Amino acid sequence: MKKIIIANWKMNPATPQQALRLAREVAHGTKDVKNIDVVLAQPFIFLPLLRYTPYAVRHPFQLGAQDCFWEKVGAYTGEISAPQLKALGVKYIIIGHSERRALGETNEMARKKILAALALNIKPVLCIGEKEKKTDEVFPYIIRNELHEGLKNIKKSLLKNLIIAYEPVWAISGNRSSHADTPQNVYEMSILIKRELYRMLGKNIASRILILYGGSVDDKNATDFIKDGAVDGLLVGGASLNAKKFVRIVKEAAKL
Numbered sequence: 001m002k003k004i005i006i007a008n009w010k011m012n013p014a015t016p017q018q019a020l021r022l023a024r025e026v027a028h029g030t031k032d033v034k035n036i037d038v039v040l041a042q043p044f045i046f047l048p049l050l051r052y053t054p055y056a057v058r059h060p061f062q063l064g065a066q067d068c069f070w071e072k073v074g075a076y077t078g079e080i081s082a083p084q085l086k087a088l089g090v091k092y093i094i095i096g097h098s099e100r101r102a103l104g105e106t107n108e109m110a111r112k113k114i115l116a117a118l119a120l121n122i123k124p125v126l127c128i129g130e131k132e133k134k135t136d137e138v139f140p141y142i143i144r145n146e147l148h149e150g151l152k153n154i155k156k157s158l159l160k161n162l163i164i165a166y167e168p169v170w171a172i173s174g175n176r177s178s179h180a181d182t183p184q185n186v187y188e189m190s191i192l193i194k195r196e197l198y199r200m201l202g203k204n205i206a207s208r209i210l211i212l213y214g215g216s217v218d219d220k221n222a223t224d225f226i227k228d229g230a231v232d233g234l235l236v237g238g239a240s241l242n243a244k245k246f247v248r249i250v251k252e253a254a255k256l
Contacts, residue, residue: 003226004163004210004233005250006039006064006125007240008094019046020053022243023061029247031060033254037233039064039092040240044080047088064092064125067100070112082116093117094235096150097127098169107149114150118158125212125235126150128193129168139192147196156201160208164193165235171215172237180216186229219248226253 007026013019023040030038041064042050050063069079085093095117096110110126117124128147130140143166151159166189171181181189190211197206213225214235222234234253239245 001210001232002035002037003253003256004037004039004212005246005253006041006092006094006165006212006233006235007246008066008097008214008235008237009040009042009240010066010099010237011043012241016046016049019043020049022241023050025243026246027060029243030250033060033250036250036254037062038250041066041092041094047085047090051089062091063089064094065090066094066097068093068095068113068116070109070116072116082113082120082122086120086122090122092123092125092163094125094127094165096146098129098131098167098172107146110146110150111152111154114162115154118154118161121161123161123163125163125165127165127167127214127235129166129171129215131169133168133170139189139196143189143193144196147193148200151200156205159201160205163210163212164197165212165214166190166193166231167214167235180218180221180225181213183221183224183228186213186225186231190230217249219245219252222249223252223256227256 013022038061040061047063065085068082068085069076072081072083095113114124114126128143130142168181193211197209210232212233212235213229213231217234217236218239225231236249
């Protein structure tokens, strides 16, 4: 199974020209990488730019979105549907990111978005993670709850295309005094998440679900998380806005 590296640009960059330049630099730097799936999850407004420019046809990365709405069509001002994203070539959608949850997104909303993505064969990347690091809680209740509530009543066979991104809120680089987790802790958490998925979905489905790590990932620690953290890839935030750093992350991951 290929490793996957997802760039989450968040609300960046400022202009279409900057977005295209960043994508071009990433594409050029990763053009010879064959064993890594590279995904650029960008603001909605840049998706047509990278989808329809002549250059975009040749890019070696896949398009991702940072969110979607669960209804297909209707009077939902400001929302973007999964069918609209699919029409733009989107293959991955980040769902339930802690920054979306902080704005009011619930587990039930995340569940409906996951269903909308899976119905169109788009891979949802469900973000889960605890707000505070507690040494007395081996498997945080909030993570178990996000898994169970987010996947409730979804047909098991559909979930083979699910991706889980473990991204503890306290580790996200945008937060003050944040710091990356340790590969050892990530290894233990990935095992616990996988074990919970086995209980929920059975071995056949759970074994096909990729688990990523996100939270202050950069070109200095990325390799350690993949090698020693037992994860299938990374969700990269701030470092993905620096083409050289992001390319270095992809290339180092490809060596493993």
